[in-house]
Amino acid sequence: MNTTAPAGSVSIYAEASPNPESMKFVLNSQLVREGVSVDYPDAEAAAYSPLAQELFKFDYVGRVFIAANFVTVTKTTEHTWTQLIPELRTFLKSYVEAGGPIFTVDPAEEQRAAQVAAGAEGSAEDQATSQKIIDLLDNYVRPAVEQDGGNITFKSYNDGIVTVNLQGSCSGCPSATVTLKSGIENLLKRMVPEVKEVVAEGVTGGF
Structure with missing residues (x-):
């Protein structure tokens, strides 16, 4: 599969995220x-996304997150966004307008397979609880978190402990702990009484 963005004139604007090291680039394509969203914590993980591979060629790009109509770039240097935004915006505009490939495999299929695998562990009761958690994250958490240029996905449920992955701008974000504990944990405890705690993986800089 060779997924490309539709050709035509592309407009892009940069939008700050709660993570000062991440910037969200919003497109009209x-x-x-x-x-569906895909998170690439490093260049090696981006084997199936030519767009992400090209972004990692910029020496200051440390993480790439791609969702419906935006790309979140997390930088690794002391450079300011004022310096970096024009270059990244120009690159993205040219790449998408030229019909450059975004993915070489369908990320929706990969995401679906990962969720099925994650929710299929444990007893039948645990599997049912896992599915409730996945549905809540997809319906209530994902839309809000994507507004900030990131995502939180389900990894596992075991003995009342929910483990999630922080992606895009959420990874390493100073406000991630507050979001996780006061927002997501409270929601899941209220809606799924079996949940005792929510913990996160995919965090840089400690959690």
């Missing part, structure tokens, strides 16, 4: 179907 759709890069991947709604409800």
